[in-house]
Amino acid sequence: MSEMLKDPMILRQLIMDHYEFPRNHGLVDDTTYSQKHMASESCIDDIVVQVKIIDDKIIDIRFDGVACTISTASTSMMTELLIDKTRLEAKKIIEAYFMMIDNQRYDEAILNEAIAFSNVYKQPNRIKCATIGWKAIKELIEEGEVNE
Amino acid sequence: MLDVTKIRKDFPILNKDDGLIYLDSAATSLKPKKVIDAVLAYYQDYTANIHRGDYRLSLMASELYDKARENVADFVNVSATEIIFTSGSTASLNQVAYQFGLDILQAGDVILTTETEHASSILPWYQVAKKINAKIEYVPLNNEGLITIENFTKAMHDQVKIVVTTHVSNVLGHVNPIKELARITHDHDGYIVVDGAQAIPHMLIDLKDLDVDFYAFSGHKMLAPTGVGVLYGKRCWLDKMLPLFYGGGSNARFDKQGNITLKNTPEKFEAGTPSIEGVLGLSAAIDYLRDIGMDNVLMHEEELSKYLLTKLHELNNVIIYNPSVKSGIIALNVKNIFSQDVAAYLDHHHIAVRSGNHCAKILNNVIQVTDTIRCSLYIYNTKEDIDEFIRVLKDVTLEKCIDLII
Ligand SMILES: Cc1ncc(COP(=O)(O)O)c(C=O)c1O
Numbered sequence: 001m002s003e004m005l006k007d008p009m010i011l012r013q014l015i016m017d018h019y020e021f022p023r024n025h026g027l028v029d030d031t032t033y034s035q036k037h038m039a040s041e042s043c044i045d046d047i048v049v050q051v052k053i054i055d056d057k058i059i060d061i062r063f064d065g066v067a068c069t070i071s072t073a074s075t076s077m078m079t080e081l082l083i084d085k086t087r088l089e090a091k092k093i094i095e096a097y098f099m100m101i102d103n104q105r106y107d108e109a110i111l112n113e114a115i116a117f118s119n120v121y122k123q124p125n126r127i128k129c130a131t132i133g134w135k136a137i138k139e140l141i142e143e144g145e146v147n148e
Numbered sequence: 149m150l151d152v153t154k155i156r157k158d159f160p161i162l163n164k165d166d167g168l169i170y171l172d173s174a175a176t177s178l179k180p181k182k183v184i185d186a187v188l189a190y191y192q193d194y195t196a197n198i199h200r201g202d203y204r205l206s207l208m209a210s211e212l213y214d215k216a217r218e219n220v221a222d223f224v225n226v227s228a229t230e231i232i233f234t235s236g237s238t239a240s241l242n243q244v245a246y247q248f249g250l251d252i253l254q255a256g257d258v259i260l261t262t263e264t265e266h267a268s269s270i271l272p273w274y275q276v277a278k279k280i281n282a283k284i285e286y287v288p289l290n291n292e293g294l295i296t297i298e299n300f301t302k303a304m305h306d307q308v309k310i311v312v313t314t315h316v317s318n319v320l321g322h323v324n325p326i327k328e329l330a331r332i333t334h335d336h337d338g339y340i341v342v343d344g345a346q347a348i349p350h351m352l353i354d355l356k357d358l359d360v361d362f363y364a365f366s367g368h369k370m371l372a373p374t375g376v377g378v379l380y381g382k383r384c385w386l387d388k389m390l391p392l393f394y395g396g397g398s399n400a401r402f403d404k405q406g407n408i409t410l411k412n413t414p415e416k417f418e419a420g421t422p423s424i425e426g427v428l429g430l431s432a433a434i435d436y437l438r439d440i441g442m443d444n445v446l447m448h449e450e451e452l453s454k455y456l457l458t459k460l461h462e463l464n465n466v467i468i469y470n471p472s473v474k475s476g477i478i479a480l481n482v483k484n485i486f487s488q489d490v491a492a493y494l495d496h497h498h499i500a501v502r503s504g505n506h507c508a509k510i511l512n513n514v515i516q517v518t519d520t521i522r523c524s525l526y527i528y529n530t531k532e533d534i535d536e537f538i539r540v541l542k543d544v545t546l547e548k549c550i551d552l553i554i
Binding site: 046122 | 485486487488489492495518519546547549550551552553554
Protein backbone atom coordinates (compact mmCIF):
# COMPACT_ATOMS: atom_id res chain seq x y z
CA MET A 1 0.00 0.00 0.00
CA SER A 2 2.44 2.65 1.12
CA GLU A 3 4.83 1.81 -1.75
CA MET A 4 2.00 2.34 -4.18
CA LEU A 5 1.30 5.68 -2.58
CA LYS A 6 4.76 6.85 -3.54
CA ASP A 7 3.89 6.60 -7.22
CA PRO A 8 2.91 10.05 -8.54
CA MET A 9 0.65 8.49 -11.16
CA ILE A 10 -1.35 6.77 -8.46
CA LEU A 11 -1.48 9.86 -6.29
CA ARG A 12 -2.74 11.89 -9.20
CA GLN A 13 -5.40 9.26 -9.93
CA LEU A 14 -6.47 9.34 -6.30
CA ILE A 15 -6.84 13.11 -6.19
CA MET A 16 -8.66 13.16 -9.52
CA ASP A 17 -11.00 10.46 -8.33
CA HIS A 18 -11.83 12.23 -5.07
CA TYR A 19 -12.37 15.47 -6.98
CA GLU A 20 -14.59 14.02 -9.66
CA PHE A 21 -16.45 11.67 -7.35
CA PRO A 22 -16.21 13.21 -3.90
CA ARG A 23 -17.20 10.82 -1.11
CA ASN A 24 -19.81 11.75 1.49
CA HIS A 25 -20.75 14.73 -0.61
CA GLY A 26 -24.03 16.59 -0.15
CA LEU A 27 -25.43 17.85 3.13
CA VAL A 28 -28.16 16.25 5.20
CA ASP A 29 -31.05 18.07 6.83
CA ASP A 30 -30.70 16.46 10.22
CA THR A 31 -30.30 18.26 13.55
CA THR A 32 -28.31 15.39 15.07
CA TYR A 33 -25.40 16.63 12.94
CA SER A 34 -23.37 19.63 13.94
CA GLN A 35 -22.00 21.71 11.12
CA LYS A 36 -19.38 24.25 10.26
CA HIS A 37 -19.38 26.74 7.41
CA MET A 38 -15.85 27.49 6.26
CA ALA A 39 -16.15 30.63 4.18
CA SER A 40 -14.13 33.26 5.90
CA GLU A 41 -10.66 31.94 5.30
CA SER A 42 -10.47 33.07 1.72
CA CYS A 43 -13.01 34.43 -0.67
CA ILE A 44 -12.78 31.43 -2.95
CA ASP A 45 -13.39 28.17 -1.13
CA ASP A 46 -16.74 28.07 0.57
CA ILE A 47 -17.59 24.71 2.11
CA VAL A 48 -19.81 23.27 4.80
CA VAL A 49 -18.82 20.19 6.81
CA GLN A 50 -21.29 18.23 8.94
CA VAL A 51 -20.51 15.59 11.52
CA LYS A 52 -22.56 13.23 13.63
CA ILE A 53 -20.88 11.96 16.78
CA ILE A 54 -22.51 9.48 19.15
CA ASP A 55 -20.85 8.22 22.30
CA ASP A 56 -17.44 9.48 21.29
CA LYS A 57 -17.63 7.88 17.88
CA ILE A 58 -17.82 9.63 14.54
CA ILE A 59 -20.83 8.07 12.89
CA ASP A 60 -20.94 10.19 9.75
CA ILE A 61 -19.36 13.18 8.02
CA ARG A 62 -20.83 15.09 5.06
CA PHE A 63 -19.61 18.08 3.09
CA ASP A 64 -20.57 20.35 0.23
CA GLY A 65 -19.70 23.70 -1.31
CA VAL A 66 -17.74 25.55 -3.93
CA ALA A 67 -14.14 24.48 -3.87
CA CYS A 68 -11.06 23.81 -5.94
CA THR A 69 -9.64 20.39 -6.72
CA ILE A 70 -7.38 20.35 -3.72
CA SER A 71 -9.95 21.38 -1.15
CA THR A 72 -12.56 19.03 -2.54
CA ALA A 73 -10.24 16.03 -2.76
CA SER A 74 -8.59 16.61 0.61
CA THR A 75 -11.95 17.02 2.34
CA SER A 76 -13.34 13.96 0.61
CA MET A 77 -10.37 11.88 1.81
CA MET A 78 -10.78 13.30 5.29
CA THR A 79 -14.37 12.06 5.49
CA GLU A 80 -13.36 8.53 4.49
CA LEU A 81 -10.53 8.46 6.98
CA LEU A 82 -12.43 9.73 9.97
CA ILE A 83 -15.83 8.07 9.73
CA ASP A 84 -16.10 5.24 12.27
CA LYS A 85 -13.15 6.53 14.27
CA THR A 86 -13.33 7.53 17.93
CA ARG A 87 -12.71 11.13 18.74
CA LEU A 88 -9.26 10.33 20.04
CA GLU A 89 -8.30 8.35 16.95
CA ALA A 90 -9.62 11.13 14.75
CA LYS A 91 -7.63 13.74 16.61
CA LYS A 92 -4.45 11.74 16.11
CA ILE A 93 -5.07 11.48 12.38
CA ILE A 94 -5.88 15.18 12.15
CA GLU A 95 -2.72 16.05 14.04
CA ALA A 96 -0.64 13.87 11.72
CA TYR A 97 -2.23 15.52 8.70
CA PHE A 98 -1.37 19.02 9.89
CA MET A 99 2.18 17.90 10.72
CA MET A 100 2.50 16.59 7.17
CA ILE A 101 1.16 19.82 5.66
CA ASP A 102 3.66 21.68 7.81
CA ASN A 103 6.47 19.51 6.41
CA GLN A 104 7.27 17.99 9.80
CA ARG A 105 7.67 14.35 10.79
CA TYR A 106 4.33 12.55 10.92
CA ASP A 107 2.86 9.11 11.14
CA GLU A 108 2.38 8.06 7.50
CA ALA A 109 0.59 4.86 8.31
CA ILE A 110 -2.47 6.49 9.85
CA LEU A 111 -2.91 8.99 7.03
CA ASN A 112 -3.39 6.42 4.33
CA GLU A 113 -4.36 8.06 0.99
CA ALA A 114 -4.20 11.52 2.47
CA ILE A 115 -0.44 11.41 2.07
CA ALA A 116 -1.25 12.39 -1.50
CA PHE A 117 -0.97 15.92 -0.11
CA SER A 118 2.44 15.48 1.47
CA ASN A 119 4.07 17.90 -0.97
CA VAL A 120 1.57 20.71 -0.71
CA TYR A 121 4.00 22.60 1.50
CA LYS A 122 5.98 23.29 -1.67
CA GLN A 123 3.06 25.39 -2.94
CA PRO A 124 2.33 27.70 -0.01
CA ASN A 125 -0.56 29.36 -1.84
CA ARG A 126 -2.43 26.01 -1.81
CA ILE A 127 -2.04 25.15 1.87
CA LYS A 128 -5.36 26.77 2.72
CA CYS A 129 -7.04 24.60 0.11
CA ALA A 130 -5.54 21.41 1.48
CA THR A 131 -6.57 22.19 5.03
CA ILE A 132 -9.98 23.85 4.85
CA GLY A 133 -12.03 20.66 5.36
CA TRP A 134 -9.60 19.36 7.95
CA LYS A 135 -9.83 22.58 9.93
CA ALA A 136 -13.61 22.33 9.88
CA ILE A 137 -13.64 18.81 11.31
CA LYS A 138 -10.99 19.70 13.89
CA GLU A 139 -13.07 22.59 15.14
CA LEU A 140 -16.25 20.53 15.13
CA ILE A 141 -14.64 17.80 17.24
CA GLU A 142 -13.18 20.33 19.67
CA GLU A 143 -16.44 22.25 19.99
CA GLY A 144 -18.26 18.97 20.63
CA GLU A 145 -15.96 18.28 23.56
CA VAL A 146 -16.47 21.72 25.06
CA ASN A 147 -20.23 21.35 24.86
CA GLU A 148 -20.24 18.13 26.83
CA MET B 149 1.25 54.85 -30.51
CA LEU B 150 2.89 53.76 -27.37
CA ASP B 151 6.38 52.31 -27.27
CA VAL B 152 5.99 49.21 -25.09
CA THR B 153 9.63 48.23 -25.31
CA LYS B 154 10.62 51.59 -23.93
CA ILE B 155 7.91 51.50 -21.28
CA ARG B 156 8.95 48.07 -20.07
CA LYS B 157 12.45 49.38 -19.43
CA ASP B 158 10.95 51.81 -16.94
CA PHE B 159 9.59 49.03 -14.71
CA PRO B 160 12.34 47.44 -12.61
CA ILE B 161 10.21 44.40 -11.77
CA LEU B 162 9.91 43.55 -15.48
CA ASN B 163 13.66 43.65 -15.95
CA LYS B 164 14.65 40.78 -13.73
CA ASP B 165 15.28 37.44 -15.35
CA ASP B 166 12.33 35.58 -13.84
CA GLY B 167 10.19 36.17 -16.93
CA LEU B 168 7.23 37.59 -15.05
CA ILE B 169 4.08 37.96 -17.12
CA TYR B 170 1.90 40.27 -15.10
CA LEU B 171 -1.78 40.06 -16.01
CA ASP B 172 -3.25 41.33 -12.76
CA SER B 173 -3.07 45.10 -13.05
CA ALA B 174 -6.71 45.44 -12.02
CA ALA B 175 -5.59 44.27 -8.57
CA THR B 176 -2.64 46.60 -8.48
CA SER B 177 -0.35 47.97 -11.15
CA LEU B 178 3.40 47.64 -11.34
CA LYS B 179 5.43 50.78 -10.55
CA PRO B 180 7.77 52.65 -12.88
CA LYS B 181 11.15 53.86 -11.69
CA LYS B 182 9.99 57.45 -11.85
CA VAL B 183 7.40 56.76 -9.15
CA ILE B 184 9.78 54.72 -7.01
CA ASP B 185 12.35 57.51 -7.31
CA ALA B 186 9.82 60.12 -6.23
CA VAL B 187 9.12 58.11 -3.07
CA LEU B 188 12.83 57.58 -2.43
CA ALA B 189 13.60 61.25 -2.93
CA TYR B 190 11.14 62.19 -0.22
CA TYR B 191 12.93 59.87 2.21
CA GLN B 192 16.45 60.59 1.09
CA ASP B 193 16.36 64.26 0.28
CA TYR B 194 13.59 66.13 2.05
CA THR B 195 11.92 64.08 4.76
CA ALA B 196 9.74 66.44 6.78
CA ASN B 197 6.17 66.73 7.86
CA ILE B 198 3.99 69.05 5.84
CA HIS B 199 2.28 72.29 6.77
CA ARG B 200 3.90 72.53 10.20
CA GLY B 201 7.60 73.27 10.03
CA ASP B 202 9.24 76.60 9.46
CA TYR B 203 12.35 75.13 8.01
CA ARG B 204 13.45 74.65 4.45
CA LEU B 205 12.80 70.92 4.17
CA SER B 206 9.28 71.17 5.50
CA LEU B 207 8.49 74.00 3.16
CA MET B 208 9.80 71.98 0.29
CA ALA B 209 7.74 68.90 1.22
CA SER B 210 4.65 71.07 1.75
CA GLU B 211 5.07 72.76 -1.57
CA LEU B 212 5.44 69.48 -3.41
CA TYR B 213 2.42 68.08 -1.59
CA ASP B 214 0.28 71.06 -2.62
CA LYS B 215 1.57 70.84 -6.18
CA ALA B 216 0.64 67.16 -6.24
CA ARG B 217 -2.93 68.08 -5.39
CA GLU B 218 -2.99 70.55 -8.26
CA ASN B 219 -1.51 67.94 -10.54
CA VAL B 220 -4.21 65.41 -9.65
CA ALA B 221 -6.93 68.05 -10.02
CA ASP B 222 -5.59 69.04 -13.40
CA PHE B 223 -5.45 65.40 -14.51
CA VAL B 224 -9.20 64.97 -13.93
CA ASN B 225 -10.08 68.57 -14.83
CA VAL B 226 -11.42 69.86 -11.52
CA SER B 227 -10.25 72.38 -8.96
CA ALA B 228 -7.60 71.43 -6.39
CA THR B 229 -9.99 72.38 -3.58
CA GLU B 230 -12.20 69.48 -4.66
CA ILE B 231 -9.49 66.83 -4.32
CA ILE B 232 -9.24 65.08 -0.96
CA PHE B 233 -6.38 62.69 -0.40
CA THR B 234 -7.43 59.45 1.29
CA SER B 235 -5.83 56.07 1.78
CA GLY B 236 -7.58 54.65 -1.30
CA SER B 237 -10.91 54.09 -3.04
CA THR B 238 -12.27 52.16 -0.09
CA ALA B 239 -11.62 55.04 2.30
CA SER B 240 -13.02 57.54 -0.21
CA LEU B 241 -16.23 55.60 -0.76
CA ASN B 242 -16.80 54.99 2.95
CA GLN B 243 -16.33 58.66 3.62
CA VAL B 244 -19.06 59.61 1.14
CA ALA B 245 -21.46 57.02 2.51
CA TYR B 246 -21.04 58.00 6.16
CA GLN B 247 -20.43 61.72 5.93
CA PHE B 248 -22.76 62.55 3.06
CA GLY B 249 -25.16 59.62 2.68
CA LEU B 250 -26.08 59.32 6.34
CA ASP B 251 -26.72 63.02 6.44
CA ILE B 252 -29.00 63.46 3.48
CA LEU B 253 -30.86 60.14 3.35
CA GLN B 254 -34.10 59.57 5.20
CA ALA B 255 -36.03 56.41 6.01
CA GLY B 256 -37.66 55.06 2.87
CA ASP B 257 -35.26 56.77 0.47
CA VAL B 258 -33.74 54.58 -2.21
CA ILE B 259 -30.10 53.95 -3.02
CA LEU B 260 -29.95 52.74 -6.61
CA THR B 261 -26.95 50.62 -7.50
CA THR B 262 -25.86 47.67 -9.66
CA GLU B 263 -24.92 44.07 -9.22
CA THR B 264 -21.46 44.67 -10.63
CA GLU B 265 -20.30 46.75 -7.68
CA HIS B 266 -17.08 46.04 -5.86
CA ALA B 267 -17.46 45.39 -2.12
CA SER B 268 -15.78 48.71 -1.36
CA SER B 269 -18.40 50.56 -3.36
CA ILE B 270 -21.54 48.89 -2.06
CA LEU B 271 -20.88 47.59 1.47
CA PRO B 272 -20.70 51.07 3.06
CA TRP B 273 -24.14 51.82 1.59
CA TYR B 274 -25.58 48.57 2.95
CA GLN B 275 -24.50 49.80 6.38
CA VAL B 276 -25.95 53.24 5.82
CA ALA B 277 -29.21 51.76 4.52
CA LYS B 278 -29.49 49.57 7.61
CA LYS B 279 -28.91 52.50 9.93
CA ILE B 280 -31.60 54.71 8.51
CA ASN B 281 -33.93 52.23 6.92
CA ALA B 282 -33.22 53.28 3.38
CA LYS B 283 -33.85 50.82 0.56
CA ILE B 284 -31.32 49.38 -1.86
CA GLU B 285 -32.48 48.80 -5.42
CA TYR B 286 -30.57 47.43 -8.41
CA VAL B 287 -30.57 48.52 -12.03
CA PRO B 288 -31.32 45.40 -14.08
CA LEU B 289 -28.26 44.54 -16.16
CA ASN B 290 -28.49 43.25 -19.70
CA ASN B 291 -27.34 39.70 -20.41
CA GLU B 292 -23.74 40.81 -20.70
CA GLY B 293 -23.76 42.52 -17.34
CA LEU B 294 -24.02 46.04 -18.75
CA ILE B 295 -26.05 48.98 -17.50
CA THR B 296 -27.96 50.38 -20.45
CA ILE B 297 -29.35 53.88 -20.42
CA GLU B 298 -32.74 52.40 -21.13
CA ASN B 299 -32.62 50.11 -18.08
CA PHE B 300 -31.27 52.87 -15.92
CA THR B 301 -34.02 55.25 -16.95
CA LYS B 302 -36.61 52.62 -16.11
CA ALA B 303 -35.06 51.92 -12.72
CA MET B 304 -34.88 55.58 -11.80
CA HIS B 305 -37.74 57.17 -9.85
CA ASP B 306 -38.29 60.05 -7.47
CA GLN B 307 -37.54 58.10 -4.28
CA VAL B 308 -34.00 57.49 -5.53
CA LYS B 309 -31.75 59.88 -3.63
CA ILE B 310 -28.38 58.34 -4.37
CA VAL B 311 -27.01 56.41 -7.31
CA VAL B 312 -23.93 54.32 -6.53
CA THR B 313 -22.13 52.88 -9.51
CA THR B 314 -18.79 51.74 -10.73
CA HIS B 315 -17.31 53.47 -13.78
CA VAL B 316 -15.59 50.33 -15.05
CA SER B 317 -16.51 46.94 -13.57
CA ASN B 318 -13.54 45.18 -12.02
CA VAL B 319 -14.92 41.79 -13.06
CA LEU B 320 -16.40 42.33 -16.51
CA GLY B 321 -14.50 45.42 -17.60
CA HIS B 322 -17.49 47.21 -19.08
CA VAL B 323 -17.43 50.98 -19.15
CA ASN B 324 -20.65 52.50 -17.85
CA PRO B 325 -22.10 55.62 -19.53
CA ILE B 326 -21.47 57.81 -16.50
CA LYS B 327 -22.22 61.15 -18.12
CA GLU B 328 -25.71 60.04 -19.12
CA LEU B 329 -26.32 58.35 -15.78
CA ALA B 330 -25.33 61.57 -14.00
CA ARG B 331 -27.71 63.61 -16.15
CA ILE B 332 -30.64 61.28 -15.51
CA THR B 333 -29.83 61.16 -11.78
CA HIS B 334 -29.76 64.94 -11.56
CA ASP B 335 -33.03 65.20 -13.49
CA HIS B 336 -34.54 63.32 -10.55
CA ASP B 337 -32.76 65.52 -8.00
CA GLY B 338 -30.51 62.66 -6.93
CA TYR B 339 -26.77 62.47 -6.30
CA ILE B 340 -24.38 60.14 -8.11
CA VAL B 341 -21.36 58.54 -6.45
CA VAL B 342 -18.95 56.85 -8.85
CA ASP B 343 -16.27 54.27 -8.09
CA GLY B 344 -13.56 55.10 -10.59
CA ALA B 345 -10.91 52.70 -9.32
CA GLN B 346 -10.79 50.76 -12.60
CA ALA B 347 -11.37 53.72 -14.91
CA ILE B 348 -8.83 56.39 -14.01
CA PRO B 349 -5.73 54.27 -14.78
CA HIS B 350 -6.90 53.52 -18.29
CA MET B 351 -8.60 56.51 -19.88
CA LEU B 352 -8.73 60.25 -19.76
CA ILE B 353 -11.39 61.24 -17.25
CA ASP B 354 -12.88 64.70 -17.25
CA LEU B 355 -14.87 64.93 -14.05
CA LYS B 356 -16.28 68.32 -14.87
CA ASP B 357 -17.68 66.99 -18.10
CA LEU B 358 -19.05 63.83 -16.43
CA ASP B 359 -20.74 66.11 -13.88
CA VAL B 360 -20.76 63.51 -11.09
CA ASP B 361 -21.20 64.49 -7.45
CA PHE B 362 -18.50 62.24 -6.04
CA TYR B 363 -15.77 60.15 -7.63
CA ALA B 364 -13.26 57.84 -5.95
CA PHE B 365 -10.02 56.26 -7.11
CA SER B 366 -6.84 54.59 -5.83
CA GLY B 367 -3.24 55.47 -6.57
CA HIS B 368 -1.91 51.94 -6.61
CA LYS B 369 -3.91 50.86 -9.65
CA MET B 370 -2.48 53.76 -11.69
CA LEU B 371 1.26 53.18 -11.18
CA ALA B 372 1.41 55.00 -7.83
CA PRO B 373 2.24 53.59 -4.39
CA THR B 374 -0.29 51.87 -2.15
CA GLY B 375 -1.83 53.82 0.70
CA VAL B 376 -2.98 56.82 -1.28
CA GLY B 377 -6.23 57.54 -3.06
CA VAL B 378 -8.53 60.36 -3.96
CA LEU B 379 -12.03 61.47 -3.19
CA TYR B 380 -13.37 64.07 -5.56
CA GLY B 381 -16.53 65.87 -4.51
CA LYS B 382 -18.27 68.93 -5.89
CA ARG B 383 -17.18 71.87 -3.81
CA CYS B 384 -20.74 72.67 -2.70
CA TRP B 385 -21.19 69.19 -1.18
CA LEU B 386 -17.73 69.03 0.34
CA ASP B 387 -18.28 72.35 2.07
CA LYS B 388 -21.41 70.94 3.73
CA MET B 389 -19.81 67.62 4.64
CA LEU B 390 -18.14 67.03 7.98
CA PRO B 391 -14.94 65.03 8.15
CA LEU B 392 -14.85 61.43 9.32
CA PHE B 393 -11.71 62.03 11.34
CA TYR B 394 -10.79 64.97 13.54
CA GLY B 395 -7.26 65.83 14.54
CA GLY B 396 -4.12 67.68 13.73
CA GLY B 397 -3.89 69.55 10.48
CA SER B 398 -7.62 69.75 9.80
CA ASN B 399 -8.57 72.42 12.31
CA ALA B 400 -7.56 76.06 12.55
CA ARG B 401 -8.21 76.38 16.28
CA PHE B 402 -10.15 74.82 19.15
CA ASP B 403 -10.81 75.66 22.77
CA LYS B 404 -11.46 73.95 26.09
CA GLN B 405 -15.21 74.11 25.59
CA GLY B 406 -14.80 71.87 22.57
CA ASN B 407 -15.42 74.52 19.94
CA ILE B 408 -13.57 73.56 16.81
CA THR B 409 -12.93 75.77 13.84
CA LEU B 410 -12.24 73.49 10.93
CA LYS B 411 -10.00 74.50 8.08
CA ASN B 412 -11.52 74.82 4.64
CA THR B 413 -12.10 72.08 2.11
CA PRO B 414 -10.03 69.99 1.41
CA GLU B 415 -7.73 70.37 4.45
CA LYS B 416 -10.60 69.82 6.88
CA PHE B 417 -10.84 66.23 5.63
CA GLU B 418 -7.18 65.41 6.06
CA ALA B 419 -6.58 65.09 9.78
CA GLY B 420 -3.27 63.56 10.78
CA THR B 421 -0.10 63.09 8.78
CA PRO B 422 -1.11 61.81 5.35
CA SER B 423 0.80 59.39 3.15
CA ILE B 424 3.18 62.07 1.91
CA GLU B 425 5.28 59.57 0.00
CA GLY B 426 2.06 58.22 -1.54
CA VAL B 427 0.83 61.62 -2.66
CA LEU B 428 4.22 62.50 -4.18
CA GLY B 429 4.35 59.09 -5.86
CA LEU B 430 0.84 59.62 -7.21
CA SER B 431 1.87 62.91 -8.72
CA ALA B 432 4.87 61.26 -10.38
CA ALA B 433 2.59 58.52 -11.71
CA ILE B 434 0.31 61.12 -13.24
CA ASP B 435 3.30 62.83 -14.88
CA TYR B 436 4.35 59.47 -16.27
CA LEU B 437 0.90 58.69 -17.65
CA ARG B 438 0.54 62.17 -19.07
CA ASP B 439 3.85 61.78 -20.89
CA ILE B 440 2.62 58.60 -22.53
CA GLY B 441 -0.77 60.16 -23.21
CA MET B 442 -3.99 58.65 -21.92
CA ASP B 443 -5.28 58.25 -25.47
CA ASN B 444 -2.29 56.04 -26.21
CA VAL B 445 -2.86 54.07 -23.02
CA LEU B 446 -6.46 53.41 -24.00
CA MET B 447 -5.58 52.55 -27.58
CA HIS B 448 -2.86 50.12 -26.51
CA GLU B 449 -5.17 48.33 -24.10
CA GLU B 450 -8.03 48.11 -26.55
CA GLU B 451 -5.72 46.68 -29.17
CA LEU B 452 -4.31 44.09 -26.77
CA SER B 453 -7.77 43.25 -25.51
CA LYS B 454 -8.97 42.62 -29.04
CA TYR B 455 -5.93 40.46 -29.75
CA LEU B 456 -6.46 38.47 -26.54
CA LEU B 457 -10.15 37.90 -27.28
CA THR B 458 -9.38 36.71 -30.81
CA LYS B 459 -6.80 34.26 -29.49
CA LEU B 460 -9.09 33.06 -26.70
CA HIS B 461 -11.87 32.40 -29.20
CA GLU B 462 -9.54 29.99 -30.98
CA LEU B 463 -9.24 27.84 -27.87
CA ASN B 464 -11.97 25.28 -27.38
CA ASN B 465 -11.31 24.68 -23.68
CA VAL B 466 -12.07 28.25 -22.59
CA ILE B 467 -15.30 30.04 -21.67
CA ILE B 468 -15.25 33.85 -21.93
CA TYR B 469 -17.78 35.73 -19.82
CA ASN B 470 -17.42 39.17 -21.38
CA PRO B 471 -16.71 38.55 -25.07
CA SER B 472 -17.82 42.02 -26.13
CA VAL B 473 -15.53 43.88 -23.74
CA LYS B 474 -13.23 46.59 -25.08
CA SER B 475 -11.19 47.32 -21.97
CA GLY B 476 -8.29 45.22 -20.73
CA ILE B 477 -10.28 43.15 -18.22
CA ILE B 478 -11.26 39.71 -19.40
CA ALA B 479 -13.13 37.12 -17.33
CA LEU B 480 -12.82 33.48 -18.29
CA ASN B 481 -12.66 29.91 -17.14
CA VAL B 482 -11.07 26.76 -18.46
CA LYS B 483 -13.80 24.18 -18.93
CA ASN B 484 -14.00 21.66 -16.07
CA ILE B 485 -11.10 23.08 -14.07
CA PHE B 486 -11.70 25.26 -11.04
CA SER B 487 -10.36 28.78 -11.51
CA GLN B 488 -7.95 28.62 -8.60
CA ASP B 489 -6.34 25.45 -9.94
CA VAL B 490 -5.80 27.13 -13.30
CA ALA B 491 -4.37 30.24 -11.64
CA ALA B 492 -1.86 28.11 -9.73
CA TYR B 493 -0.87 26.41 -12.97
CA LEU B 494 -0.40 29.77 -14.66
CA ASP B 495 1.68 30.92 -11.71
CA HIS B 496 3.89 27.90 -12.22
CA HIS B 497 4.55 29.38 -15.67
CA HIS B 498 5.26 32.83 -14.16
CA ILE B 499 1.93 34.21 -15.26
CA ALA B 500 0.12 36.25 -12.62
CA VAL B 501 -3.69 36.35 -12.86
CA ARG B 502 -6.41 36.59 -10.26
CA SER B 503 -8.92 33.83 -9.59
CA GLY B 504 -12.03 33.96 -7.47
CA ASN B 505 -15.01 36.24 -7.35
CA HIS B 506 -13.05 39.49 -7.23
CA CYS B 507 -14.88 41.13 -4.35
CA ALA B 508 -18.03 41.40 -6.45
CA LYS B 509 -19.98 38.58 -4.91
CA ILE B 510 -23.43 39.49 -6.11
CA LEU B 511 -22.37 39.38 -9.73
CA ASN B 512 -22.66 35.58 -9.57
CA ASN B 513 -26.35 35.92 -10.35
CA VAL B 514 -25.56 37.79 -13.51
CA ILE B 515 -22.93 35.62 -15.12
CA GLN B 516 -24.13 32.38 -13.51
CA VAL B 517 -20.74 31.39 -12.21
CA THR B 518 -19.17 31.83 -8.80
CA ASP B 519 -15.54 32.04 -9.75
CA THR B 520 -13.57 33.22 -12.73
CA ILE B 521 -10.05 33.89 -13.83
CA ARG B 522 -9.50 37.56 -14.44
CA CYS B 523 -6.82 38.65 -16.81
CA SER B 524 -6.18 42.39 -16.78
CA LEU B 525 -3.90 44.36 -19.05
CA TYR B 526 -1.97 47.58 -18.79
CA ILE B 527 0.59 49.71 -20.59
CA TYR B 528 3.49 47.30 -20.10
CA ASN B 529 1.76 44.21 -21.49
CA THR B 530 2.66 42.93 -24.94
CA LYS B 531 1.29 40.57 -27.55
CA GLU B 532 4.09 38.20 -26.48
CA ASP B 533 2.62 38.16 -22.94
CA ILE B 534 -0.70 37.18 -24.46
CA ASP B 535 0.83 34.52 -26.69
CA GLU B 536 2.45 32.88 -23.69
CA PHE B 537 -0.77 33.11 -21.67
CA ILE B 538 -2.66 31.46 -24.52
CA ARG B 539 -0.01 28.76 -24.92
CA VAL B 540 -0.26 27.80 -21.26
CA LEU B 541 -4.07 27.96 -21.22
CA LYS B 542 -4.23 25.72 -24.26
CA ASP B 543 -2.01 23.24 -22.52
CA VAL B 544 -3.61 23.10 -19.09
CA THR B 545 -5.36 19.96 -17.91
CA LEU B 546 -6.68 18.87 -14.54
CA GLU B 547 -3.89 16.29 -14.36
CA LYS B 548 -1.23 18.94 -14.87
CA CYS B 549 -2.77 21.13 -12.17
CA ILE B 550 -2.71 18.24 -9.73
CA ASP B 551 0.84 17.29 -10.65
CA LEU B 552 2.00 20.61 -9.24
CA ILE B 553 1.22 19.52 -5.71
CA ILE B 554 2.24 15.87 -5.72
C1 LIG C 1 -13.90 48.64 -8.80
C2 LIG C 1 -13.09 48.76 -7.54
N1 LIG C 1 -13.53 49.55 -6.56
C3 LIG C 1 -12.84 49.69 -5.42
C4 LIG C 1 -11.67 49.03 -5.19
C5 LIG C 1 -10.98 49.19 -3.89
O1 LIG C 1 -9.79 49.85 -4.02
P1 LIG C 1 -8.73 49.94 -2.82
O2 LIG C 1 -8.50 48.54 -2.36
O3 LIG C 1 -7.55 50.56 -3.41
O4 LIG C 1 -9.35 50.79 -1.74
C6 LIG C 1 -11.18 48.19 -6.19
C7 LIG C 1 -9.91 47.45 -5.98
O5 LIG C 1 -9.81 46.27 -6.03
C8 LIG C 1 -11.91 48.04 -7.39
O6 LIG C 1 -11.50 47.22 -8.36
